[in-house]
Amino acid sequence: MNPQISVLMCAYNTEAYVEKAIRSILNQTFSDFEFLIVDNGSTDSTGKIIDQLSREDERISVIHKEKNIPPSEPLNEAMRMANGHYLYIIDSDDWAESEFLEKMHARAVAHNAQLVYTGFYMDYYIKKKMFSFTVIPDDADYTQQMFRVKAIDDLTRMVLTNYWNKLYSLKYLRERGVQFQNTKLFDYHFNMDVLMDIERVSSISDPLYHMLRSREGSYMKSNPDLNQKKRDHFAHTMQMYEHWGLSDKATMEELAGYHLAHLIRCVIDTVNGNGSIKYKKKELKIIFDDKWTMFALENHPKSFKNTVFAILLRARSYMLCRIFSWLAGSFERLLPGAYYTMRAAVAQKRKAR
Numbered sequence: 389m390n391p392q393i394s395v396l397m398c399a400y401n402t403e404a405y406v407e408k409a410i411r412s413i414l415n416q417t418f419s420d421f422e423f424l425i426v427d428n429g430s431t432d433s434t435g436k437i438i439d440q441l442s443r444e445d446e447r448i449s450v451i452h453k454e455k456n457i458p459p460s461e462p463l464n465e466a467m468r469m470a471n472g473h474y475l476y477i478i479d480s481d482d483w484a485e486s487e488f489l490e491k492m493h494a495r496a497v498a499h500n501a502q503l504v505y506t507g508f509y510m511d512y513y514i515k516k517k518m519f520s521f522t523v524i525p526d527d528a529d530y531t532q533q534m535f536r537v538k539a540i541d542d543l544t545r546m547v548l549t550n551y552w553n554k555l556y557s558l559k560y561l562r563e564r565g566v567q568f569q570n571t572k573l574f575d576y577h578f579n580m581d582v583l584m585d586i587e588r589v590s591s592i593s594d595p596l597y598h599m600l601r602s603r604e605g606s607y608m609k610s611n612p613d614l615n616q617k618k619r620d621h622f623a624h625t626m627q628m629y630e631h632w633g634l635s636d637k638a639t640m641e642e643l644a645g646y647h648l649a650h651l652i653r654c655v656i657d658t659v660n661g662n663g664s665i666k667y668k669k670k671e672l673k674i675i676f677d678d679k680w681t682m683f684a685l686e687n688h689p690k691s692f693k694n695t696v697f698a699i700l701l702r703a704r705s706y707m708l709c710r711i712f713s714w715l716a717g718s719f720e721r722l723l724p725g726a727y728y729t730m731r732a733a734v735a736q737k738r739k740a741r
Contacts, residue, residue, distance in 0.1 A: 391447075393421040393489060394472030394558065398459045399480035400428040403437060405600070410441050410448075412483035418490035421476075423448045424466040429456035434480070460568035467558075467567070475556040481600050482552060488596040492555040495590045499529045502557040502588050505547065507595040523547060527593040535589045536632045540639055542591070543625070544646040548583065549576045553597045556582065572617050580624045584631055615654045615671055622647045622680050644687035645694060647680055652697050659706075659713035669706050676704045 395413055399406050413423060425448060427435040435452060442448040449469075453462060467475065474496060478484060492504045507524040525547050530538065542548045560566075566581045568574045625643065629635065658671045675681060685701060688694045700712055 390471045390473065391420050391422045392472055392493060393418070393474045393476055393555070394467075394470035395421050395423045395489075396426075396463060396466045396470070396475065396477045397423070397480055398426045398428050398462050398466070399430065399434050399438065400456055400459070401430050401432045401434055402480040403430075403432040403434045405481035406434050407437050407441065408483050409478060409480050410438070412486075413478060413489075414441070414445050414447075415486055416484070416489045417487050418493055421447060421489065422471060424451070424469060425449070426451045426453065426462040426466055428459060428462050429453045458570050458574075460570045460574040463574075464567050467561070470558060472558060475558045475561065476554070477551045479552050479599070483598050485596045485598075489555075491592055491594065491596065495529075495592060496555055496557070499590050500588055501529070501590040502560040502586055503582060504555040504590045504592065505542075506553050506592040506597060507547075508553045508597040508599055509595050511598050511600050513600075522595040524593050524595060525591040528591050530589045530591075532587045535586065536634060539583065540642045544642060547591075549579055550599070551575045551578060552599065554579075560586075571620065572613065573621050576621055577624055580628050584628055614657055615675055618650050618654050619678055619680060622650065626680075640687050641689040644684045645689050645691075648684040648688045648694055648697050648701075651675060651681060651684060651701065655700070655709050656713040656716050659710050660717045665706075672706060672709060673704075676701060 397409065397413075399409075402409075410423075410425070413421075423445070425438050425442070427438050427450065438448075438450055442450050451462065451466065463477065474493065476489065476492070488506070492506060495501060496504045505525065507522060509520050509522055512519040523545055525542050526538070528534075528538075539548060547553070561582070564581075564585065566578065569577045571577060622643075625646075629639065629643065654675055655672065658668055658675075661668075663671075681701060685698050688698065700708060
C-alpha cells in the first residue's frame with residue numbers, strides 16, 4: 389500500500405543541522421510516510437549521518453550523488469520516485485514541529501486541497517544569539533478565485549514562495565508536469581508553476597516549521613547572478629498574474645512595492661559584493677534600465693520607504709548607491725537585533741481584503 393506522504397530532502401554539507409532536520413520528520417505524530425533523502429555530493433559527514441539514520445528507520449531511502457549538482461536535478465529524481473498521495477519537501481538545515489505533517493494532511497483530506505501551507509518561524513543566529521519571529525497566514529480554505537484575490541498578501545511575505553511549509557497533491561503536480569527548474573531560485577519558480585492553475589488551497593495559521601534564515605558564513609555571500617535571478621523571479625510572478633487576469637490598481641501597487649524592495653536588496657548586494665567598480669556599475673545600469681524597474685517606479689504604493697528607494701533608483705548614481713549600501717550593510721552588521729525586528733515587521737504585515 390502506498391504511503392500517504394512522500395517526504396523529500398536534498399542535503400549538501402549540512403552536517404551540523406541534518407540530523408535535527410531528519411529526526412524532526414521521524415518524530416512526527418503522523419507516521420504514514422516514506423522519506424527519500426538525497427546526499428548531493430557532500431564532502432563533510434552529511435552522507436554518513438544520513439546513512440546511520442536510515443539504518444534506524446526503514447521509511448528512509450537514501451540516494452548518494454558522487455558530486456554536487458544543482459538541487460533541482462536530485463529533487464526531480466526523488467519526486468519521480470515518490471509513491472505517496474502527497475508530497476512534502478524539507479530543507480536539510482531546518483526542522484518541523486512534531487504535528488506538522490498530521491495537521492497538513494488532515495486539512496488536505498478534509499477539504500480535498502491540492503495545496504496546503506502553514507505559518508512558520510524565521511530563526512536567525514547571530515553571535516550565538518537567536519532572533520526568531522513568526523510569519524502567519526490566515527486560517528482559511530479557498531476556492532480558486534478566492535485564493536487568487538488573497539494570494540498577494542502571502543506572496544509578498546514569503547509564505548507562498550518556498551516549498552518547506554507546503555503539502556502538495558502529487559497527482560496535481562504530475563498531471564500538470566510541474567518540476568523544478570535548473571535555476572538558483574528553483575523553489576520560487578516551482579511554486580509559481582504550482583499556483584498557476586491551482587483550484588483548491590488551504591492555509592493553516594499555526595507556525596509549524598523553523599526556517600534557519602542565517603548561519604555562519606552566509607553574510608554577504610557573493611552571488612554574481614542575483615540581479616538576473618530577481619528579474620526572472622518577478623517576470624514569472626507577473627506571468628502568473630496575467631494568467632489569472634488580475635491587473636487591478638491595488639494588486640499592481642503591491643507587486644510593484646514587492647519588486648522595489650527586491651531591487652534595493654540587489655543594489656546593496658551588488659555594491660557590497662565582489663567585483664570591480666566597472667562590473668558593479670554595469671550591473672547597476674542593467675537594474676536601472678530594466679522594464680520591471682520602470683514598472684516598480686511607476687506603480688509602487690506611496691510610503692516614505694518607497695519614496696527613498698525610488699529616488700535612489702531614479703538618480704542612477706553609483707556613488708549614491710555606494711553610500712546607501714554602506715549604511716544598510718553597517719546597520720545589518722552592527723545592529724542585527726534592530727535589523728531583524730524591522731524584517732519581522734515586513735514579513736508579519738498583512739492587509740485586510
